[in-house]
Amino acid sequence: MVTIEEALRSIQDQKISLKSESKPLNEALGYALSTNTTAPFDVPEFDNSAMDGYALCGLYQEYRLVGEVAAGDSKEVSLQDGEAVRIFTGAKVPQNTTAVMMQEKTSAKDKTLLLDEMPKTGQNIRKKGGQLTEGQAVFEKRHVLNPPSLALMGSLGLSQLDVFSKPQVNIITTGNELVKPGEPKTEGQIYESNSYAISGALQQFGFQHHQKTQIQDDFEATKAGIKTALDSCDVLIISGGISVGDYDFVKQSLEENGVNELFYKVFQKPGKPLYFGRKGNQFVFALPGNPASSLTCFYVYVLPLLQKLSGYENVGLTTYQFPIKHGYENRFGRPSFLKAAIVEGKVEILDGQGSSMIQSMAKGNALAFVDDGEVLKEGDLVRCKLI
Structure with missing residues (x-):
């Protein structure tokens, strides 16, 4: 088992090879530039x-x-x-x-x-050249293109931009009990939701999944599903099947497919049974099956790697400090990422902190980090990641 800091350092320290491509201006939002950009003429070109x-x-x-x-x-x-x-x-x-x-x-x-x-x-x-003069630096390599960036690039007459490619992502969900939303289910079955959370989180930060597959809790099926997914992705995200139950076959299946474990289990709540591995230039995250755990691990660990693979200089959710609205004591026995809401500049720790409880996460807008055994009184500052 590793600490949160050790897990994040392991991700940060991975050696990667960035790929680049040319994207049309209207498709370049959220991409990082792979070259420096200079003004080809004065802006404005005339008074x-x-x-x-x-x-x-x-x-x-x-x-x-x-x-x-x-x-x-x-x-x-x-x-x-x-x-x-x-x-x-x-x-x-x-x-x-x-x-x-x-x-x-x-x-x-x-x-x-x-x-x-x-x-x-x-x-x-x-005045002519009041904004930019010919040859002046506009953006440096690794600048992430936002809407104003696209407007400026367009004003320079640039229809194609050299950017770092984004990683190809595949998603696998596991579980005999899972049924797709909209299909009939029987006693003991539940509707599958994690893939929609992960897919939505990918889109939220400008990424897309290439394939999304659901497989049963069977060793051969799991091994075959992972092999197929690894044939067409840079990053594989697996939800479920990574704990130590009799029907958790993901870890063994990853080993059988030649994935090298970089860490397994993080001293945290939620999301303790988190796996991170590598095969050549491919990366694998096996996330816990509980919905809140799965999504929390995506925000804290998966997102920084996706951004690193996309050429971003600054990766991960930015951490802010907010005064807590009420007293709180972390009695979970582990450092915790807690579902929280930032309202009028103050953070409130929400009810429903269970790993399976997604409703409180849906109503919140932040993950508040409270260390193991930490006791907070009203007004104390809490580190929060806005989600």
């Missing part, structure tokens, strides 16, 4: 208006109106002293423009423009 209004030449309160410039106009316009043109947001300002006055502070009649106040040199003009 342009920051709002709808009037481009002015000189600093006066009365001007002669001589035309109009719309966004996208390519014609060259040049102003003379005392002249103004109607201009729209994003339009290239004419040569000799001193300032742009917003339309709300003007009045126009016939060919005369009157201002409510004196303009200031350069006001409301977005």
Whole structure:
């Protein structure tokens, strides 16, 4: 058995080979860049208006109106002293423009423009290169692309981005008692739910599963199912069958398939019977079958490896500290990740901490870490992972 810190260090220390690919801009959300990016031109490429209004030449309160410039106009316009043109947001300002006055502070009649106040040199003009200059660094390698990143890349005219590939993930659930939702079940059977939790958690953080398979609690079936899954994935996630019961065949089946155990069992609650192994460049997590245990282990251990394999620099859920709303004592005999809710800046440990209880996890938004035997009083800070 290992500690939580030892388990996380084992995952962090794994040597990996990152793969890269080219992704279309509209499919690159959540990917990490595999190369540095520099600006191919100035942004903006030309001086342009920051709002709808009037481009002015000189600093006066009365001007002669001589035309109009719309966004996208390519014609060259040049102003003379005392002249103004109607201009729209994003339009290239004419040569000799001193300032742009917003339309709300003007009045126009016939060919005369009157201002409510004196303009200031350069006001409301977005200057060429004001955001980026040609050759300037935009993003460094390993930057994870978020929606603003995609907008910036698009503004640079980049339709294809070089990114690190994300790992191919397969999911296996085990259990004779499991029935797919929507199908009839008999006495003693339950509806299978863990694969939906794991699949949803993958999607939550920008990953997808390639295959999802359910197998019976049978040694040969388990061994064959693992062999098939390993033929087409970088990471295999197994739910159930990893404890020490008479029908728990996962650990032996992994050994038979050449998977090297890196750790088995973690001194924690929930999720003590957690397995992590490796076969070449493939990784295997065997998660406990209890729903809350399975999902907790995904958040704490599986997610950091998936992100590491995707080229992320910062991996795992970020830990924050919040004051606890009430007193609490950890009497579970192990360091615990507790289902919790952060409300108005305070953390509340929820009822229903059993490994099989998923309802409290569904209503919460965090995992609160409380050490073995730790006694907390109201207002004490608690480390929390937001989920």
